[in-house]
Amino acid sequence: MRRLNIDELPPVLADIMGSKKIIVAATGSQRRTYQPLIEALGIKDITWMKPKKVTFSLVKEDTFLIAGFDNPLCDMLLGGSKVSEDGIRLKVFRNPYNPEKRILLLHAKNKTEAQAVSRKISHYGKYSELAFNNGRNTYKGIAPAKNGIPVLSRTSPSILKPGDGKTIEDILPELMKSRIVFVGENHDRFAHHMNQLKIIRKMHKAGAKIGVGMEMFQKPYQKFVDDYLAGKIDEAKFLRQTDYYNKWRFDYNLYKPIVDFLKENNIPLIALNIDGDITRKTARKGIDNLSKNEKEQLPDQLDFSNELYRADLHKVFEIHTNEHNLKNFNQFFQAQTLWDETMADSAAKFLADNPNSKLVILAGNGHVRHGYGIPQRLYRRVKEPYTVIVQDEEIEDGIADFVLTTTKLEGEKSPKLGVMVEEKEESLVVNDVVEKGPAGKSGLQKKDIITQVSGHPIKTLADLKIALFFTKIGDKISIQILRDGKSLDKEVKLTDPPRFSPHLKK
Structure with a gap:
């Protein structure tokens, strides 16, 4: 037996x-x-x-x-x-x-x-x-337990008839019934962000008073988010002061249309996420090794008891353990739980402070599918009805209320120089150059130190990314470098560079 x-x-x-x-x-x-x-x-x-x-x-x-x-x-x-x-x-x-x-x-x-x-x-x-x-x-x-050895059987196929699919307009009445709407994404898919914007725009036009919570911004920088939406600081200062390119790193062009719409329509943007330094430290050293100040930033409640959530994260851990130098699953589990609990806690505080508002939450599919990331943790706090939407996920029971399927959509992208760089002692050093890329064609070499781009001082990779964000493919930009202690000026024409090796950053 x-x-x-x-x-x-x-x-x-x-x-x-x-x-x-x-x-x-x-x-x-x-x-x-x-x-x-x-x-x-x-x-x-x-x-x-x-x-x-x-x-x-x-x-x-x-x-x-x-x-x-x-x-x-x-x-x-x-x-x-x-x-x-x-x-x-x-x-x-x-x-x-x-x-x-x-x-x-x-x-x-x-x-x-x-x-x-x-x-x-x-x-x-x-x-x-x-x-x-x-x-x-x-x-x-008696609590449920995992089933034993599965008996091989053929499940009934799901059938989708072409032309019968619903549109965002069709599901809008359903969304309006919920106080909270979660819209998942794959972070690098422009089409997903356009769907998110469409849902926000439709709900706003339908008369809903809404706020939008975003995983991409972290709680310590809420003041700078508010300052930008209020017109107190410009976009470049907003990106610097929210530390966007250090904390999130995905091209801001992916999210700019959403943030622009919120700014134009006086819709609050809630920075949901915990400081990334805390989750990174937790993933490598565990909650016990956080400082007193770091522990004070944790939410009051953490729930580690959901076994499906734990099992799902274990699969993710096995995929990324070598990529991110992660060695201890329990510490990774703690970090991910902090991530989701903090976002749920931030959302709950907005809803408590704004009793007449709905909240649209934008986060990765993994944080919302099956409900055990943010949704159930937020419900535990506020007991408010919610709807979950994921995008381009496999259709399976319980994954979400709605699954959006998309086709590829190209949006605005920040140009790339075609270099690999490293931050050293408040300077940005070129470690490698794509020969036929914009920088390579303009004569940049290994060990060059990039000091300015179009007159903007450069000390970090984030500085470089912000400078390039305000340029376009086809622009000619001036780059000032230090080579063997001498200052040189290079003119670089921004073109689509050849395909990067995976390790090249910019």
């Missing part, structure tokens, strides 16, 4: 009772309340620990019991939970950092309720969630 894998078994109370040891996160007053029930679990090695002392690294190693739905660990691991009105309420979760371990979330109204249940709790080992009042069981449930 085949033995079931760990993910084919639902997390149940018997897993907790069968543990050799357990760490209980509880305050001193909680210990007095919960102790009778916890001791009734029959675990010999019980370590009591104050919630503030618990680290993510520690959670990975052991089976944990979180005392109280109002326990800060409930917020930081399971996304928070409304305090139960039951005498006793408990729920068993798989440990998100170690699938072989479990987490028991337990809430007791008082010591009397705990004592009443302690005498019978051992009879309920096969359940994942239980509720009691005055010692009487009022609810019992």
Whole structure:
């Protein structure tokens, strides 16, 4: 007989009772309340620990019991939970950092309720969630588990009849019913951004008071986003002060039509994302190694309990682990969760501050498909109806409310010089040149230091990208370089360069 894998078994109370040891996160007053029930679990090695002392690294190693739905660990691991009105309420979760371990979330109204249940709790080992009042069981449930070995079968095909497809105009009434509309994207697809703009424009024209939240901008730079929309700073300063090309890096021409429309129509743009330096550090070192200041920028609630989300991210991790020098999946999982929870938190704050507004959220398909990225995390906070749209994804059950299919659309692009560069000591050094590219034809060489482009000082790659953003294919621009300590001026005609090697940046 085949033995079931760990993910084919639902997390149940018997897993907790069968543990050799357990760490209980509880305050001193909680210990007095919960102790009778916890001791009734029959675990010999019980370590009591104050919630503030618990680290993510520690959670990975052991089976944990979180005392109280109002326990800060409930917020930081399971996304928070409304305090139960039951005498006793408990729920068993798989440990998100170690699938072989479990987490028991337990809430007791008082010591009397705990004592009443302690005498019978051992009879309920096969359940994942239980509720009691005055010692009487009022609810019992078993969490779903992954199916075993699939039986090969032929699924019914999805049939789409040409000409029967809906348009954005057709689904607009459905969108207008929701307070929140998520529109996914592949970041480098201009057609996707044009669809996003069309949805925003249609909702605005239909009379909806809307804000637009964008993954591409990060919370610390909201002031500069607001200043640009209000006309207080120009576009170049906006790109510099939001650190756009360091933090996001995709050609701003992809998003410019959307931002221009928001600016022209006084529509708020909400910078949804967490500071990228925090997620990068988390992905490599984990939340425990963030500084006090960095931890203060995290949202109040983090939910690591969604197993489908975790499994989806594991596939992404396996694809990108070498590309981004990522070595630890749990740290990558933490970083992605911070990313989605922060965007959900930023959106929730806008909705709370603007009770009469709808919100359109623009983010990568991976953050919205199946709902377990941003959508469910935002719903947990605001309980508002939402609609999810993804673009050019495979059509499968539950992926979204609508899937848009597009054809390739070429938009405006910033010209490229055809060089690979490296930032060194506040200067931009040329490491390689495409011989037949604009820079190569104009005589730029390895080890040249680019100091100016059309009179704009250049010290970083972002400076170069901003300077090129304000040019067009066919323009002739002046580039000032340092070569062997001497200043030289080069005239460069911007043309479509030959295809780059993957490592070339600009």
